[in-house]
Amino acid sequence: MDVREIPHTEATEATEATEATEATQATGAAHAAAADATAAALARVRGAARAGHPRALAWRTERLTALRALLTERQDDLAAALHSDLRKPRSEVDNAEVGFTLREIDHALRHLPGWLAPEPVAAAALGRLPPGAAATTRYEPLGTVLVIGPWNFPVQLLLVPVVGALAAGNTVVVKPSELAPATSALFASLLPAYLGADTVAVVEGGPEETAALLAERFDHVFYTGNGTVGRAVMRAAAAHLTPVTLELGGKCPVFVDRDVDLAAVAARLARAKFANAGQTCVAPDHVLTDPGTGRRLTAELARAVEERFGPDPAASEHYGRIVNEHHFDRLVALLDSGRVVLGGRHDRADRYLAPTVLANVAPDAPAMREEVFGPILPVVHVAGVDEAIALVNGGDRPLALYAFTGDEAARRRLADETRSGAVNFGLPFAHLGVPELPFGGVGESGFGAYHGHHSFAAFSHRRARLDVPIGAA
Structure with a gap:
């Protein structure tokens, strides 16, 4: 029977079937x-x-x-x-x-x-x-x-x-x-x-x-x-x-001690954390510090972010976007892991998520159970270097461990009592720029x-x- 003689519904189905077959053949030919x-x-x-x-x-x-x-x-x-x-x-x-x-x-x-x-x-x-x-x-x-x-x-x-x-x-x-x-x-x-x-x-x-x-x-x-x-x-x-x-990748922790220049720490953290909108495998993932230092650091981070990106990072030519909606939605869901004390603004249509700091983040919060890989910086309170070392060793071995401390004994303990792909004191991810240093992970953060x-x-x-x-x- 000629297709013109088939009732309308059957003719439509026959045409759609033919088109589907042709599309499948075209796709197959393209793959071949x-x-x-x-x-x-x-x-x-x-x-x-x-x-x-x-x-x-x-x-x-x-x-x-x-x-x-x-x-x-x-x-x-x-x-x-x-x-x-x-x-x-x-x-x-x-x-x-x-x-x-x-x-x-x-x-x-x-x-x-x-x-x-x-x-x-x-x-x-x-x-x-x-x-x-x-x-x-x-x-x-x-x-x-x-x-x-x-x-x-x-x-x-x-x-x-x-x-x-x-x-x-x-x-x-x-x-x-x-x-x-x-x-x-x-x-x-x-x-x-x-x-x-x-x-x-x-x-x-x-x-x-x-x-x-x-x-x-x-x-x-x-x-x-x-x-x-x-x-x-x-x-x-x-x-x-x-x-x-x-x-x-992995969750690269940052230990911030009481005795450091927090304005300098905040400037370096903001530069390292929020470059590429936080989508960097060696970006600082979370901060480990005592409550008082954490509060003062948050205030300094607010100043550092504004100095780097202006009063509205969404309008800054120096601030990027999240790669796609899937990762955007994943990151926005992590905002409930603590109290937003800096940033938090987001726009799905623009894939924009502001540089964000979360306070009062528990060690088992959602943002601490996965690599953040975005512009969210959780602050987890610890009593001191002992508790920081215990938290680092309680998770997967990170790609890098960062620390800001003037205490030589604390530096020695962080280097000797933890395992990570690299350990940096004073400047996050600067080891990438030293070609004589090997760059790579250990355990879950990779090898080679x-x-x-x-x-x-x-x-x-x-x-x-x-x-x-x-x-x-």
């Missing part, structure tokens, strides 16, 4: 085309790794220099993408995103010849070998590596591992976060264009595309994100015995480290070599 493109991209970067070109110092230097050119020549485009994704202020783009990555590139270029030089083993270790024996170690490329980036710093946290991978002589597959779509799309066009399609392949998409990538065999997987996905990455990598680096030489080493195999003369006794 994307899968074919990904397979071709993987073949190119793997082929280049097998050909051995990345081993040469000149190749590594050229690629790092090309990445540097991308960042400097397209900085305005990156700033526009980051503003679209996160309303990220230009000052944060220039310093924490592009500037940070440029400093990592410059550090690698300056030190790469030394990193590549063979390292002789001490002569005393060769005592049992025949005369003339020589032993060295040398860092060699792993091959083709996968870097999965997060959404909160979609330039720095994607590209700084890439810097280490290229310095180590690897080809790279990168998976930007789908929650930062403008930045992801920009990288999909720029990275292969600047570095070569046989050096870096970019795979866009969501969980389905990530799962498909993880089913492939890589020589190393570097993931930055949350623990739930981190466990999935480990399970997938285990099928191929692929080594992994997991850069996760990078930045500077540690990035180079993470993507290298330290190969042993022994030369013994033939005919030696």
Whole structure:
């Protein structure tokens, strides 16, 4: 029967069924085309790794220099993408995103010849070998590596591992976060264009595309994100015995002692906590201090926030937004964890949540049961350093522990009696800017480290070599 002869309802259903089938076929075709493109991209970067070109110092230097050119020549485009994704202020783009990555590139270029030089083993270790024996170690490329980036710093946290991978002589597959779509799309066009399609392949998409990538065999997987996905990455990598680096998060505590300059502490806390609207894995998560110090600190924080963002942070060009409605709703629900003594204003349509401080927060309040990852700073009262140490040790090991105290004994105890990825006294997350320091977590906050030489080493195999003369006794 011709469709025109079918009664109206049946004709409509037949048309809808046809359209649904066509849509399904189109979606399937699109997925198949994307899968074919990904397979071709993987073949190119793997082929280049097998050909051995990345081993040469000149190749590594050229690629790092090309990445540097991308960042400097397209900085305005990156700033526009980051503003679209996160309303990220230009000052944060220039310093924490592009500037940070440029400093990592410059550090690698300056030190790469030394990193590549063979390292002789001490002569005393060769005592049992025949005369003339020589032993060295040398860092060699792993091959083709996968870097999965997060959404909160979609330039720095994607590209700084890439810097280490290229310095180590690897080809790279990168998976930007789908929650930062403008930045992801920009990288999909720029990275292969600047570095070569046989050096870096970019795979866009969501969980389905990530799962498909993880089913492939890589020589190393570097993931930055949350623990739930981190466990999935480990399970997938285990099928191929692929080594992994997991850069996760955690509740980074801040101990504030009675004897400190609270105006200076507040200024440093406000800068560290409310950068990127609090969406930073090493941001101070909560403050541990005594009640009197907590009250005085809150007053100083109010002054510090106004000095940094003005009387209305919503109108400040230096204050960002929450990445999406899901995270916005999660954060607003945490406001009931204590008494709002600073901020608290929010606007879902704008994804705006003001810099906020909560007082009288119990250790078991909702904001203390999960990483805040937003512009909410709970203040938890403790009697002193003993109780602070007990609270830190009662939770998962954090990515960083911060403390403001002039008491040397308290500093020593905080360093010796707790475990964390890093411990900083006097300035939160400043350790990120020291490339000689390893950056990474422990336990629930991840494992493996990078930045500077540690990035180079993470993507290298330290190969042993022994030369013994033939005919030696």
